[in-house]
Amino acid sequence: MxxxxxxxxxxxxxxxxxxxxxxxEAAVLxxxxxxxxxxxxxxxxxxxxxxxxxxxxxxxxxxxxLRALAAAGxxxxxxxxxxxxxRLTTMDDETIxxxxxxxxxxxxxxxKRPRGGGLEIKFLDRIKALEALGRLCGPANAAGPDDxxxxxxxxxxxxxxxxxxxxxxxxxxPEDGQAAEDxxxxx
Numbered sequence: 679m680x681x682x683x684x685x686x687x688x689x690x691x692x693x694x695x696x697x698x699x700x701x702x703e704a705a706v707l708x709x710x711x712x713x714x715x716x717x718x719x720x721x722x723x724x725x726x727x728x729x730x731x732x733x734x735x736x737x738x739x740x741x742x743x744l745r746a747l748a749a750a751g752x753x754x755x756x757x758x759x760x761x762x763x764x765r766l767t768t769m770d771d772e773t774i775x776x777x778x779x780x781x782x783x784x785x786x787x788x789x790k791r792p793r794g795g796g797l798e799i800k801f802l803d804r805i806k807a808l809e810a811l812g813r814l815c816g817p818a819n820a821a822g823p824d825d826x827x828x829x830x831x832x833x834x835x836x837x838x839x840x841x842x843x844x845x846x847x848x849x850x851x852p853e854d855g856q857a858a859e860d861x862x863x864x865x
Contacts, residue, residue, distance in 0.1 A: 696735035
């Protein structure tokens with residue numbers, strides 16, 4: 679018998695998968711056990727109902743879908759777990775080939791095998807990812823049409839205050855121990 683609806687957990691999986699493109703991570707975030715998350719995520723992706731829902735979440739006519747996908751990648755780069763990448767340093771080539779598909783390796787920018795042996799891992803720059811995420815999702819980009827005017831007005835006010843301060847010169851500071859003209863105590 680054909681299913682007609684997805685469970686809430688499956689819908690959550692679709693939403694996370696559409697954003698992260700990682701079956702394992704999406705399954706864990708949706709509430710599936712971590713030990714079977716990769717296998718469960720891959721199995722879910724074979725279901726036609728799941729595929730349709732992922733497609734809806736991925737490109738539901740949302741003009742911000744690409745921005746959301748970029749933000750998700752930057753979040754993974756900035757906050758992702760590097761434990762599996764570190765585990766690579768203790769594995770031989772055969773084990774790496776067998777286990778790599780089960781590991782979370784998003785934080786790796788580059789892998790090298792130096793001539794002298796060992797494994798060299800270059801990680802994504804978390805600070806740069808955070809900076810890019812801030813530019814992508816900062817107040818100017820997160821603001822809606824009504825909020826954008828507020829931030830513009832706030833910036834203009836700050837510039838006007840700075841111009842007035844510069845024109846008037848530095849404020850008179852009371853001598854130590856003397857009261858200011860407005861009755862406040864001197865700092």
